[in-house]
Amino acid sequence: MLDKNGIAKRIAKEVQDGFYVNLGIGIPTLVANYVRDDIEVEFQSENGVLGMGPFPYEGEEDADVINAGKQTITTLPGASFFDSAMSFSMIRGKHVDLTILGAMEVAETGDIANWKIPGKMVKGMGGAMDLVASAENIIVAMMHTNKRGESKLLKKCTLPLTGVGCVKKIVTNMAVIEVVEQGFKLLERAPGVSVEAIKQATEGHLIIEGTIPEMNI
């Protein structure tokens, strides 16, 4: 079974040379640490920066340069700043090549829920609804089950939706799954995790075709 860094490592392999990438908060943020050095990738943050670099050294932080998580960041050569409308023009206009975000639930139809739990304090969707409504290439990074051990890969989401029919790929601590018309197609399993265990942990329809290879991370 993978930990959060393991999930990030596996997702990093999906990042290709020349990609503009938007990373959500949580596990997705870790993906930046594992992208190959020999490819050119630019990270977009929806608060208005393209070409995000690492966190600043002490004394070099700038209140005017932050990411969507409100953390202080730096920029790399070639970076640019822009306003919020332009930022979402990049997102809605499909100029961002890959969006990686977390989720509370994903349905076998590609629906995603990740912004609201009824009865709990609702913080808001931020840019998540804009991202999932438009991105062609969305990867969800999440644990396969919740804290109570219940599957997060469902026939139908139980929580309020963030978007419908939009998730294409899911990487969990147990598996890599592609969302196809018929349901969740199992592509890879995490090291040491059996197909049977994945089946047990998946409530939605799991499609298993042939031998399922172990992830190479």
Next chain:
Amino acid sequence: MINKKVNNVQEALKGVTNGMTFMLGGFGLSGIPENAIAHLVTLGINQLTCISNNAGVDDFGLGLLLQKKQIKKMISSYVGENDEFERQMLSGELDVELIPQGTLAERCRAAQAGMPAIYTPAGYGTEVAEGKETREFDGKMYVLEHAFKADFAFVKAWKGDEAGNLIFKGTARNFNPNMCGAAKITVAEVEQMVPLGTLDPNQIHIPGIFVQRIFKGAVYEKRIEQLTLRQRD
């Protein structure tokens, strides 16, 4: 040159009154109109509707207006990190409308650009689209979202001149340019008021036509919400 300069925040906020709708720039605490907010607290006006991506933290930004119970309604995309906000929201004292961040930006921009509404794919099929007109374009569904109507827009820029021209810095730009000219009166506060003619016309982000009043903010705290550092090797 049409002079937009006013001497201080008191002059800049002339005309604000109870029950008005305000737009306020900023993302988190970055690029918020600190001086305008501080003066709204001093004026003590209330029953306000505030359009702002976030709602500040307990003791800074819009949190200061929340503490004094001056806000009736917030229209935002994300409102975490604020206990008083949470208390007022759960008790029903505060009305909160949560909308997608890109929709928030575009509803400002539509108001700025004289467009009554826009179609966006964001929120289709979710509770955000409930009761709203939807329409199919090229096989995809979109939601009709209306331009905001606001009395004042309070924005913060890095540099400005008497003509009202503005230049923003870093990610403190965010919603500020989209709110300029999107309300009946746009009030810009700047860190640096530079002599007319010193800003390169090629580099101006917002032309002065979108700004009615400009002033130099007396004090800027520019608080960092999440100081995150890298260790030196």
